[in-house]
Amino acid sequence: MKSSGKWNIIGPGLIVAATGVGAGDLVAALVAGTNYGLVFAWSIIVGAILKFVLNEGVGRWHLLSGKTIFEGWQSIGKWASVYFGVYALIWGFVYGAAGTSSCALAMSAMIPAIPLWAWAIIHGIAGFAHTWSGRFRLFERAMNILVGLMFITVVGSAVLALPKLSGLWHTAVPDLPKGSLLYALD
Numbered sequence: 400m401k402s403s404g405k406w407n408i409i410g411p412g413l414i415v416a417a418t419g420v421g422a423g424d425l426v427a428a429l430v431a432g433t434n435y436g437l438v439f440a441w442s443i444i445v446g447a448i449l450k451f452v453l454n455e456g457v458g459r460w461h462l463l464s465g466k467t468i469f470e471g472w473q474s475i476g477k478w479a480s481v482y483f484g485v486y487a488l489i490w491g492f493v494y495g496a497a498g499t500s501s502c503a504l505a506m507s508a509m510i511p512a513i514p515l516w517a518w519a520i521i522h523g524i525a526g527f528a529h530t531w532s533g534r535f536r537l538f539e540r541a542m543n544i545l546v547g548l549m550f551i552t553v554v555g556s557a558v559l560a561l562p563k564l565s566g567l568w569h570t571a572v573p574d575l576p577k578g579s580l581l582y583a584l585d
């Protein structure tokens with residue numbers, strides 16, 4: 400397979416990964432931090448450990464068996480394929496709606512003459528067309544710059560917040576203040 404062929408396959412996944420670890424996480428973290436302070440520091444550690452264990456486990460299983468995760472679900476039984484298939488379908492619709500809605504909110508704020516729903520449709524069609532075209536080089540370069548900028552901003556903000564972390568140690572005991580469950584799960 401030629402190099403460009405690989406990017407045609409990998410490109411959409413990289414775009415999803417770049418958007419998945421982006422603005423939504425930052426906004427949810429800002430809201431949670433504003434409402435609850437450092438009370439969720441424990442959930443960052445638990446979430447990082449769970450992500451590592453799950454990703455490491457799937458990677459090792461694939462290297463050992465040579466099978467994809469989809470083939471693994473099939474080996475468990477038809478119920479697993481149905482369950483994860485329905486889950487992936489629902490996740491795809493929710494993720495697509497969230498992505499197009501987020502873009503629509505930003506564009507609607509900049510150009511309010513076009514209704515929110517129209518911006519969502521425009522972004523959905525533009526995303527589909529871009530993915531269908533398979534041309535990811537320019538988009539990848541732009542995303543690299545934006546992800547780098549986001550990294551600098553997040554790390555810079557963390558450095559600025561360092562003097563205020565003196566109360567971090569009391570968060571070692573997991574706590575869920577009233578009404579905070581959704582922020583902890585995010």
